Amino acid sequence: MKPLNEMFDVTYGNKFDLNKMKVVDGASSGDWVNFVGRSSGNHGVSARVRPVAGAAPFEAGLITVALGGTKLLASFVQMRPFYTAQNVAVLRPQAKLSFAEKLFICLAIRHNRFRYSAFGREANRTLRTLLIPEPEEFPKWVQDQDTSVLETDFANVEEQPQAPMYTGGWKSFLLSDLFDIKKGKRLTKANMQPGPIPFISAIDSNNGLRQRVKVAPLHPANVITVNYNGNGVADAYFQREPFWASDDVNILYPKFSVDLPVALFICTIIRREKYRFSYGRKWGLERMKASAIKLPAVPNGQPDWNLTAICERSTPRVSAIVTGVFVRPSKFLCRMGFLCKAGISGGTQH
Incomplete structure (x- = not known):
């Protein structure tokens, strides 16, 4: 372990105030710079702003x-x-680090959050001396990760043209009309032996995957899991391989033909x-069976699966999921006018 300032040059940023900057909207041309604040979402980027002279x-x-x-x-x-x-502090590596190594260091820094409290003991004075692992101590899997999708596809997301706003009709559909909904089954710790089968639990990250276990899968691939309990309640994930789901998770078996883009669209709507x-x-x-979600509809009142597929295929981040990186496309759907136009505001960030 090493103090942070022995691996990085630590500076304390520009200290700009966003309300004094000239904010640029997504469709504007010309020079712009990302403005990084203290948010935990969107890579910390609060806005795009015009360059400041000097x-x-x-x-x-x-x-x-x-x-x-x-x-x-x-x-x-x-x-x-x-x-x-x-x-906001800025860390400049003193030695060359790979992108995967930088991501691991971000993770290590975040895991020190318990040492601090908002508006109480903050990190201004002690960040430089925060202990983090040295590169020689990094787990082997850090080096084995393929991060190219993060460095290319994600970096190019902002270069994609904005899709036109959808102004068609939306309709409410009962989840029980769209899916056969089943409850997961408890798996005791004694039976959680390491193995190849995904164990999906009510967590709010990692596609719901808690660990892999040595059991026979209870559910097939190409279904949606929705947490009904725990910190990740209403988090929905598309499962691409057979799995076991805990009893804090409900499993949605589609009554229609589903592909990846349509499934991701529905997951986003459910999270709302x-x-x-x-x-x-x-x-x-029972409450989930009686719940309804809003979806684009065709004139005969049925869901417009073609439209939802087109929407998701126009979202560059979807390609990341194919390589095993789970992402949430709701930010892009809202930019496209889908969620806001439907009156689906919800309580989640996007």
Whole structure:
């Protein structure tokens, strides 16, 4: 383990205020620079802004760290030149690091969040001395990861043209009309022996995959899992291989032909229902069967699967999923006008 300042030159950013910058919308042309704040979403990027005379942006490839706020120690590798807000540190490697190594360091920094508290003990004074693993201590899987999809497909997302806003009709559909909904089954720790089968639990990351176990799968590939309990309630994931799901998860078997783009579209719509549920109001099996979601519809009242497929295929991030990297496309759907036009506001970030 080494102090952070023995591996990086640590600076404290531009300390710009966004309300004093000239913000650029997504469709604007001309020069612009990413503005990195203390958010834990969207790579910490709060906006695009016009360049400031006399202020050179930080170069791409550096790490930003939020030093305060509710998302303290949110850390990201910036893919484009950027400015920073107040209380954002910038880490410049003293030695060459691969993209995968930088991502691992971001993860290591975030795991120190428990040491701090928002608006109390923040990281301004102690970030430099924070202990992180040295490259020789990194797990072997860090070097084995193929991060090319993150460096290419993700970096090029902003270069894609904006799709036209969809202004067609939407209709509510009962989940039980679209899916056969089944409940997962408890698997005791004694039976969680390492193996090849995905064990899907009610977590809010990693496509719901908690670990791989040595059991016979209970559910087939190409179905959707939805957490009805836990921190990830209403998080929905498309499962691409047979699996076992815990009893905190409901499994949606499509009554229609489903492919990856359509499944991801539906997962995004289901997540928009998150605000309706909590630890005290779970999304149990019977309640889920009686719940409805909004989907684009054709004149005869049936879901417009062709439209949802076109929508998702126009989303460059979908390609990342094929390589095993799970991402959430709701930000792009909202840019395209799908979610906002449908009146699906929900309580989730996008």
